[in-house]
Amino acid sequence: MELTSPAEFVKEQVLAVQAYAALAGRSVANLFRKPRYWADTIQQADLIGWGSLPVVMLTGASVxxxxxxxxxxxxxxFGSLSLIGQLVSTSMVRELGPVLTSxxxxxxxxxxMASELGSMVVTEQIDAMRALGTDPMKxxxxxxxxxxxxxxxxxxIISDLVGLLGGAIVAQFMLGLDPHQYWNNAxxxxxxxxxxxxxxxPVLFGFIIATVGCYYGLTAKGGTQGVGRxxxxAVVTASVLILTVDFFVTRLLMTLMSYH
Structure with a gap:
């Protein structure tokens, strides 16, 4: 790995943030411009939705x-065992469901996304797409x-519901609580x-996941090793951003909605 001076490192990071912001902005602006690639959108929705469903359900149920x-x-x-439904529902819906699913x-x-787009970059498929008059961003x-x-x-939403179901199973069969009481409290x-x-x-987190993955894929360099990096x-940056944004969004919404 090549060593760089602190000033050069800071410069690279600033340029990276600018490039990411430009990509994120263009991805939103392209929603209102033609052509619209609905077939590609549906294909990606199938890949992301159905492909992620098993691990999301397992995570929700376990949590x-x-x-x-x-x-x-x-x-x-404290003699408040009946409040388990309230605790599980509030925790899952407000915090654990969105964050862990994301x-x-x-x-x-x-x-x-980073792997797929990075492979397209190093094999010059992106350049070929531009040569044919297709905007890779769109x-x-x-x-x-x-x-x-x-x-x-x-x-x-599915993760929240499955999480409530997982809590209900434990509450009924391991803690001996009445299921009706659990669901009513929940x-x-x-x-x-x-x-x-x-x-x-999840709307904000989904935007972060996609734009970060696409950014690192489209800026991949150095052949197959670059794609791996x-x-x-992409995974590390997206995860850190999700946790960071979660704190600020939670604080903002609690302030706006006068949460106590």
Missing amino acids: GAVLALQSSNTLQR LMVAGRNSSG KLVTPRVLATVFMLFFLT WQTLVFEDVFMGLTK ATTQ
């Missing part, structure tokens, strides 16, 4: 079950962004602010 099991000891000390999708699809990036945002929204504790927060996050960087 919901573990959350109910771990919280039972603490709640039992991290799973980032690990699977952000790396896939053809390759915008469909992936649209499909990821759309599918992550619904994957998060539904009644949710308010509009919880649902709004939980469904706003781009894939790793």
